[in-house]
Ligand code: FES
């Protein structure tokens with residue numbers, strides 16, 4: 001079975017990139033193997049672990065269940081685009097400080113789910129965090145430090161917003 | 170709660186014993202951390218696919234691969250006939266072909282391996298492989314294996330005293346059966362290996378493995394070449410937990426075979442279904458026991474026949490069975506005993522190492538006896554355990570006659586402190602009051618002590634090497650034989666290296682583990698990674714410091730033998746930091762003086778050994794201790810239960826890096842909780858794994874993290890003869906989770922006061938519901 005490859009234009013982390021994919025190539029595969037953005041992990045390839053979570057137009061999606069071609073024309077954000085230049089995203093900073101990653105394989109996906117959550121709900125309760133991250137498995141940490149880190153990042157983002165507001169007024 | 174070295178503000182400091190970020194923290198959070206499948210591969214790299222047996226046991230009557238080979242994009246389809254060397258992938262028992270020959274022994278056993286230019290083409294080719302198997306009768310349960318005497322290896326027995334007489338004389342006699350299930354490792358990074366052909370018949374293999382040296386040895390054997398032609402490198406794993414101790418060798422050897430056949434780089438990555446169906450898991454165990462207790466709860470006699478389901482090949486099963494036997498006592502002195510263990514061969518995947526390595530399965534038996542005795546006697550779950558702790562001579566001898574040194578036995582101290590800090594008595598009274606007025610929801614509190622033996626029980630494995638290089642600019646490369654799987658080993662090794670050389674952490678680069686840097690290493694397993702490799706790193710750094718000291722003395726213009734401090738990237742005469750020269754200056758001067766700036770270090774654990782036939786010896790260098798108090802809430806209508814609070818006090822000696830150790834304790838406990846309450850492997854009557862993906866196999870999720878989780882490390886408890894007073898931490902906390910069973914029984918027992926609770930493991934909601942209904946029917 002010879003499958004024809006077609007060009008695919010993806011906007012990832014604010015930059016447009018082109019690659020050749022087959023109709024069945026997933027966004028996860030295109031990111032990892034064509035665009036060499038390997039921060040997005042493949043933990044199961046069937047939508048069950050959350051390691052491949054990326055943001056598409058700001059909402060979390062499983063890249064292993066998304067066909068690359070269907071992601072054209074939309075804005076994709078991966079873990080590589082989370083930091084602002086040299087400045088870590090408060091989530092990344094909190095994950096480091098809290099020891100929320102051990103092997104780190106689940107981390108990019110969890111960060112992306114958490115980033116989407118904090119965007120939509122700046123002050124989530126612990127239960128809301130658990131709910132939003134329900135699809136992101138971690139086998140190493142036992143989750144407590146992940147939850148602590150996300151709560152801390154929410155507070156840091158809040159302070160950042162307050163400081164920005166104060167600077168304006 | 171963090172241990173802090175005494176520190177004068179502004180003075181140079183060593184990172185040892187201080188909280189620290191994981192060495193790869195930023196790489197993890199930025200997505201930069203590289204795992205095998207993330208490495209850029211040259212164009213033309215082939216991907217592999219394993220053709221696995223769909224039948225549990227049978228004779229291969231037809232295996233034809235010509236049609237598959239002829240498909241476009243397919244580079245090769247390899248079978249046993251294509252193996253130039255030895256077709257065996259077992260760690261030592263020579264009973265495990267890499268690719269099946271004539272017969273298959275489990276569903277998922279590898280029969281052929283395909284390499285093609287894409288995964289899609291591999292799948293097409295797999296469909297074109299003609300594989301016909303005549304099914305033969307298979308043994309698919311432990312009970313069947315026992316009935317048919319399908320054994321692996323010899324029985325292992327330990328004895329002491331007169332167990333029959335002691336049992337007969339015991340006022341409380343308990344007989345029972347304990348079954349614990351398997352567990353999939355579910356490391357988030359599934360198995361992956363990438364092999365590059367190099368010049369002169371050599372290979373570079375990048376493998377997600379806990380055991381690069383064994384992967385090297387197995388690749389060389391399979392290829393029929395010497396080990397020096399194979400270099401295996403492991404930067405990090407996305408989790409291991411034992412599942413990458415022996416299992417990685419399969420996929421690495423297949424990739425190497427592909428690289429040999431095609432002269433192209435070959436990669437194998439397993440998706441989750443393949444990983445779960447093709448690789449080994451935790452051993453299910455079944456035990457029958459008789460325990461005799463005195464009226465005050467003293468354990469007088471304990472007799473156990475314990476059986477491990479090894480699956481189709483030996484792998485590490487006999488060693489795992491040994492460790493189960495070594496932990497049938499857990500923390501308790503047993504005056505009269507007989508333990509016999511047998512490993513069984515079935516036609517399921519070959520079970521393998523998993524955190525605890527048989528220890529949890531052994532402990533589960535005596536904990537069941539303790540729980541039952543407490544319920545029969547109306548005794549407190551914690552009190553009956555403390556009643557039986559090891560103590561002064563003669564109550565300080567294990568079933569295998571190793572001394573549990575009373576001076577180093579921290580369990581009483583841990584128990585007293587934990588029960589006091591966690592407010593045990595008051596909370597227990599509150600829970601009993603709550604249970605008395607709550608008909609459908611009950612709460613329970615379970616106390617669990619753990620004593621866990623540290624060392625590989627195959628004593629020869631207790632050795633490690635390191636290789637430290639200093640460059641003339643004062644920067645350092647650190648190599649050792651251990652592997653990083655998330656447990657923080659490299660972070661600890663960096664702290665030791667920085668401390669010993671007196672350099673800043675940012676002056677050291679931690680190198681990937683590689684067989685061309687440190688040869689003949691043991692697996693990073695048995696919780697021993699930091700004990701063994703830490704000593705080796707320390708030895709290498711001390712050698713280097715001895716070479717550097719005279720050079721530094723020259724620069725500082727002090728007597729050659731004068732006391733110098735190496736710290737934080739500076740070297741100065743003791744007590745005079747103002748006179749410091751930089752470590753870089755010293756390194757440069759040493760280079761100019763033609764002094765070697767590379768050194769190896771080596772360590773072997775002294776004075777251990779075990780006589781298997783006699784069932785006696787000193788298999789362990791020391792014991793790790795800890796205790797947990799688990800509180801649960803159980804719903805009688807659904808059997809649903811949740812852990813509401815956990816208090817842990819764990820002994821890691823003088824922690825090398827306390828933040829890393831706390832992470833190990835938390836993660837280990839939750840993984841144990843998963844094994845005991847959620848994770849259930851289900852096989853079809855034909856031996857096909859039904860729970861082969863996370864939609865059916867449930868590892869703990871966020872909701873399983875206790876609402877209130879308080880982890881403390883025991884303070885002021887340095888361990889003698891271990892690197893910088895520390896202790897191993899990887900496995901012991903896993904067993905702290907056994908306390909959830911006592912907690913559930915406490916809750917369920919409120920429906921049947923004075924009678925034993927009958928609760929199966931894993932204590933899933935269904936199992937708890939059965940236990941509740943059984944209790945309510947009797948209560
Ligand atoms: S890889 Fe996409 S959910 Fe697991």
Ligand code: FES
Nearest residue numbers: 102103138139140
């Ligand atoms: S840190 Fe290893 S899976 Fe989450």
